[in-house]
Amino acid sequence: MKEMIEKINFLKKEQNAIILAHTYTHPEVQDIADFVGDSYGLSKKAADAGDFDTIVFAGVRFMAETAKILSPQRKVLLPVLAAGCPMADMIDEHQLAKFKSENPGAKVVCYVNSDVRTKALSDVCVTSSNAVKIVKKLDAEKILFVPDMHLGSYVAEQVPEKEIICWKGFCPVHHAVKPEDVIEAKKLWPNAVVLMHPECPPQTRITADFILSTGQMETLVKEKKYKQYIIVTESGITYPLSKADKGAEFIELPSASLMCVNMKKIMLTDVLRSLEENVYEIEIPKAIEEKARAALLKMLELAK
Numbered sequence: 001m002k003e004m005i006e007k008i009n010f011l012k013k014e015q016n017a018i019i020l021a022h023t024y025t026h027p028e029v030q031d032i033a034d035f036v037g038d039s040y041g042l043s044k045k046a047a048d049a050g051d052f053d054t055i056v057f058a059g060v061r062f063m064a065e066t067a068k069i070l071s072p073q074r075k076v077l078l079p080v081l082a083a084g085c086p087m088a089d090m091i092d093e094h095q096l097a098k099f100k101s102e103n104p105g106a107k108v109v110c111y112v113n114s115d116v117r118t119k120a121l122s123d124v125c126v127t128s129s130n131a132v133k134i135v136k137k138l139d140a141e142k143i144l145f146v147p148d149m150h151l152g153s154y155v156a157e158q159v160p161e162k163e164i165i166c167w168k169g170f171c172p173v174h175h176a177v178k179p180e181d182v183i184e185a186k187k188l189w190p191n192a193v194v195l196m197h198p199e200c201p202p203q204t205r206i207t208a209d210f211i212l213s214t215g216q217m218e219t220l221v222k223e224k225k226y227k228q229y230i231i232v233t234e235s236g237i238t239y240p241l242s243k244a245d246k247g248a249e250f251i252e253l254p255s256a257s258l259m260c261v262n263m264k265k266i267m268l269t270d271v272l273r274s275l276e277e278n279v280y281e282i283e284i285p286k287a288i289e290e291k292a293r294a295a296l297l298k299m300l301e302l303a304k
Helices: 002-014 027-032 039-047 061-070 093-101 116-120 131-137 149-158 179-188 214-222 235-244 268-277 286-302
Strands: 017-022 035-037 054-058 075-077 107-111 124-126 142-146 163-166 193-196 228-232 249-252
Touching: 002 017, 002 027, 002 268, 017 027, 017 039, 027 235, 027 268, 035 039, 039 054, 039 061, 039 286, 054 061, 054 268, 061 075, 061 116, 061 286, 093 116, 093 142, 107 131, 107 149, 116 286, 124 131, 124 286, 131 149, 131 286, 142 149, 149 163, 179 193, 179 228, 214 235, 228 235, 235 249
Parallel strands: 017 035, 017 054, 054 075, 107 124, 107 142, 142 163, 193 228, 228 249
Antiparallel strands: none
């Protein structure tokens, strides 16, 4: 392990590369990264990656695509090409074009967990941390929210003055969490506060104390107000949270498996091979890239 880490660091320096990792990846992958964050934090870092020539993205494909769109002048490498996202695959450009034609005059708000061609047909992208803020600011009374119906329903709850029509996509990991899973955990740990991702279904979200993106969870934990947390999102987040407050206890739902198999596909060996062999480079057709970039830049603008 030590030898592999040294080799990664050597190649990173030699190639003037930066490693970005999502909070759902393995702890050892997070440890080797230069920056670890949620989708919004990673988007901002990719847009302003300094003088680096290469971005090695330890995450899933749509994240690496986002990095390439926001940093077109840089080489972006995805260590595992098969690291996809089932939610992103639940809508494509043809389905979105039909959805738009059925709802003339509506603006499309697209969760970043989506394919680049879907982003290219959208008015603005959002992440779970900024979706409510952006929808409130967006100059539109009717909104098509794609592809996550659960995040879309959460936004609709927070912005009732706007009509929000949701596509029927979802994250399989969060979608599977049932209210009784959380209720049972609260019985076992009555003093714990429940931190839950808005990708969970509405009937499950009502059992939470806080509905937060992964980045917002870390911000809350750093305040050190609580000693016990029940974490209702992908299990990888417990690693950075435990570093944010070493004195707190972080509890995963005993009755639910919250693991994204795609995020877990990325190992240290893959990061090393990515740097050694320059695999797998993300390439996006220029016309698609430019349209998708407009939606992502609109997100960065409205999220301020």
